[in-house]
Structure formats: C-alpha cells, structure tokens
Amino acid sequence: MHVVLCPDSFKGSLEADAVAAAMARGVHATRPTAQIRALPMADGGEGTAELVTHTLGWEWHLSDVHGPIGTHLTAGWGFDPANRRAVIDVASACGLDLVPEDRRDPWQLDSRGVGELMRAAMDAGARQLLIGLGGSGTVDGGAGMLAALGVRFLDADGQALDANPSALRPLERVDFSGIDPRLADIEITVLNDVDNPLTGPHGASPVFGPQKGLAESDIEAMDRHLACLAESIDAAAHLQRPLDTPGAGAAGGLGFALDCVLGGTARMGAAYIAELIELDAAIAESDLVITGEGQIDGQTSRGKVVAEVVGRAGRLNVPVMAIAGSIACSDEELAAFGLADARALCDGSITVEQAMAEPARWISARTQALLEEHLGS
Structure with missing residues (x-):
C-alpha cells in the first residue's frame, strides 16, 4: 500500500512536517508495511x-x-x-x-x-x-x-x-x-x-x-x-x-x-507549492492520500491546502482522507467537497486544551482510527 501524506500545519500547535510524521505513525500502526511518502504542504503562510x-x-x-x-x-x-x-x-x-x-x-x-x-x-x-x-x-x-x-x-x-x-x-x-x-x-x-x-x-x-x-x-x-x-x-x-x-x-x-x-x-x-514539490507525480503512484489542517470549514475550499490536495487527487482518481483539529461541516458537505472521510482531534472525546497539549499524539490516534475503519485493523 502506497500512502502520500500532505498536510498543512496545524497553526498554533504543530508544523506541517511534524503533522506528517504523526500521521505516518498512525498509518504504520494499522499497516506496518505501508510505503509512505511525506510531502508536507503550505499555502504561502508562515513556515x-x-x-x-x-x-x-x-x-x-x-x-x-x-x-x-x-x-x-x-x-x-x-x-x-x-x-x-x-x-x-x-x-x-x-x-x-x-x-x-x-x-x-x-x-x-x-x-x-x-x-x-x-x-x-x-x-x-x-x-x-x-x-x-x-x-x-x-x-x-x-x-x-x-x-x-x-x-x-x-x-x-x-x-x-x-x-x-x-x-x-x-x-x-x-x-x-x-x-x-x-x-x-x-x-x-x-x-x-x-x-x-x-x-x-x-x-x-x-x-x-x-x-x-x-x-x-x-x-x-x-x-x-x-x-x-x-x-x-x-x-x-x-x-x-x-x-x-x-x-x-x-x-x-x-x-x-x-x-x-x-x-x-x-x-x-x-497550488504553486504543490507544483514545486511535484505533488501530482507522488499522488499518481499512491493508493491513498491523507491531508489535513487546523480546521476544515466553509473557507477550506477557497485556496487552502486541503482543497488543493483534494482537487489534484480527484483528477487522478485517488481517494483522499483528512485529519483536522476541528471540523465545522457535515458528513454530506465533506463528501460533496471530495473527501472520502475525515476525523477531528476535537470530536467530543477530548478538549481543545488536550488536543493543543499533545497534537502529535492525537493526530496519530485519529489517523489510525480512520484507517482501521476503512481498511480493517
């Protein structure tokens, strides 16, 4: 199984490369033999x-x-x-x-x-x-x-x-x-x-x-x-x-x-960063893409990293899942947006303070849970 990890940073808590590393641990907990390509993303902001x-x-x-x-x-x-x-x-x-x-x-x-x-x-x-x-x-x-x-x-x-x-x-x-x-x-x-x-x-x-x-x-x-x-x-x-x-x-x-x-x-x-790091070529060789950002909401579709990743993977017919600090839209809206599924750190089971204190731990856990639901443990 080939997985591409291309998250944005979780602003205020974790840089994009650390987010990708945490996601990788979650992937390997479910699929130890998975081949992972980490290509953290940005949109022109800090970092x-x-x-x-x-x-x-x-x-x-x-x-x-x-x-x-x-x-x-x-x-x-x-x-x-x-x-x-x-x-x-x-x-x-x-x-x-x-x-x-x-x-x-x-x-x-x-x-x-x-x-x-x-x-x-x-x-x-x-x-x-x-x-x-x-x-x-x-x-x-x-x-x-x-x-x-x-x-x-x-x-x-x-x-x-x-x-x-x-x-x-x-x-x-x-x-x-x-x-x-x-x-x-x-x-x-x-x-x-x-x-x-x-x-x-x-x-x-x-x-x-x-x-x-x-x-x-x-x-x-x-x-x-x-x-x-x-x-x-x-x-x-x-x-x-x-x-x-x-x-x-x-x-x-x-x-x-x-x-x-x-x-x-x-x-x-x-879009420019995706071209610079040759994201399309990596996605084309993958079975699954996992992206993410601090919050997925109505603004996500307006030039944000997750939207860019979803659009590129969609054109290549590769499914995309996402991990976010919080999700402010419905399952139907996520599906319409093009995401196969998504998980939030703050899903009601932990507080914002807990998520901010140990973001890497919870990103790994949510990534693992997401894959276990779709691929089996």
Whole structure:
C-alpha cells in the first residue's frame, strides 16, 4: 500500500512536517508495511520557506534584518543555488508574532526587513524570488520593503521620510532613482491565498488592519493613507498595475508593492507549492492520500491546502482522507467537497486544551482510527 501524506500545519500547535510524521505513525500502526511518502504542504503562510527548503533540499540561510518595530533580528530563508531561486516568508521579517502586544500599532510599523531579505537573496545570486505573504503584522503598503530596496519617500522640502505610515503622513513625492537595479532582472513570484484589493471596503485596512492592532477609528484614515501612497507611486510613473488588482491588499499591502510596483506575479500559494514539490507525480503512484489542517470549514475550499490536495487527487482518481483539529461541516458537505472521510482531534472525546497539549499524539490516534475503519485493523 502506497500512502502520500500532505498536510498543512496545524497553526498554533504543530508544523506541517511534524503533522506528517504523526500521521505516518498512525498509518504504520494499522499497516506496518505501508510505503509512505511525506510531502508536507503550505499555502504561502508562515513556515513556507522552511518547508520548501527542507522538502527540496535547498540551502538554509540566516540574515540580520530590521523587524517591524525597528529592532534587529535574524530571519531565515531558503536558496537553491543550482537554479538561483530563493524562498522568503514575509512573516520572518515583519510577522505579527514579532510585535509585542503593547506595540501593535500599524501606524508605527514597517516591512523594511522584507526588502533586506530580498537584497540578501540577490547578493547570494538569486534570480527568482518566491515570497510567501502570510502572517504579516504591518499595514504599510510595502513602503518599508521598497525603502530597503532603495526607494526614497520625500516631503515637500525634499527631505527623506521614514517608511512607516505615521512618518509618511507629509509624503509629497516618491523617488525611484536609487532602486536596486538588479530588480529589473529578477522574477518575483508572490504566494498568496487572498484576493483583496489595496483599498476600499475589502482592502488591507478594514479587512486585515484590526487583527494587527489598527483601531476601528483609524481604519478610514489608514485606507486614505494607502490610497495616497499608491497615488504618489503612480505619479512617479512606477505603478504597473491598478489599485484594485486582486491580492494587492494581502499582507497589509505588501501584495501591492510586490505585484503592482515591482511587477511580480501572484500565485495561489497552495497550488504553486504543490507544483514545486511535484505533488501530482507522488499522488499518481499512491493508493491513498491523507491531508489535513487546523480546521476544515466553509473557507477550506477557497485556496487552502486541503482543497488543493483534494482537487489534484480527484483528477487522478485517488481517494483522499483528512485529519483536522476541528471540523465545522457535515458528513454530506465533506463528501460533496471530495473527501472520502475525515476525523477531528476535537470530536467530543477530548478538549481543545488536550488536543493543543499533545497534537502529535492525537493526530496519530485519529489517523489510525480512520484507517482501521476503512481498511480493517
């Protein structure tokens, strides 16, 4: 029996590779001779760079960069020297978890560290940058990242401004004359799973701002700030795509800077990762696929890892089962979604606290129970 394991991380409790390892123990408890291929997945969120690097055997690099509050930190990124590709998580340089709760004011935060990671990758020889947008803690429209790449933001007197939203209030002009010339020859692929525009009711400020600490009373002001930033960049003749480009609002507007300003190509993260690790070829040689994520619900079908796995396995006529922290849909909905079956850690027999305390144990147990029901013990 050949089994492919391709779960996402269980956010807040277990990384994707550890989830796959726990599933493998559950499979072997039922079928000791099963041949297992573990291909943990991601959708462009936190952990994408490390997962790609580990799965594909790339080099892991560490760089000193500025975090979102301006302090120095060490951020990791992956590099494929043979093909001159690098993979970066924006969360490693401007992630929400890098901002102390008492400092979560997006007006004072910036994405400078992301640009510094991009420069480090180019210094190493990268010609293609894969950038995962999940988990950011900033709403600066990517201004900090652009500043780290040589863009200058100027007031009416031509004085340079810091790149956080508060400091950019007197912005009059954006100067691209000093932008890193290597960017002209760099292919940027942005890994994302949202389609929000930069501004408006579905933009970065109202949708993502509050979860990053933006006060409700400041949402409109931040939205206006992002619009002014984009208008200034447009006036400098460096806006390559319009504000309403899907995904421009991702990661507090980093999607805008990467796609609309630097000309990157946006891809749904889970689909791109699946292609990168050659998931289809592995599924085609398998008898069963097991995937999973923290919660299976109505949002799962919208570009998440489980949906991507189910779609690919379905086209190859290979059954898919899933393990989740919790399941918020009916058996009928799961079947309609394309899953042969699914099990939740929190199925009424244990508490959320128990599941969070020992996630690997319960993932193994639920995997074993799932297979015993379908294949026999």
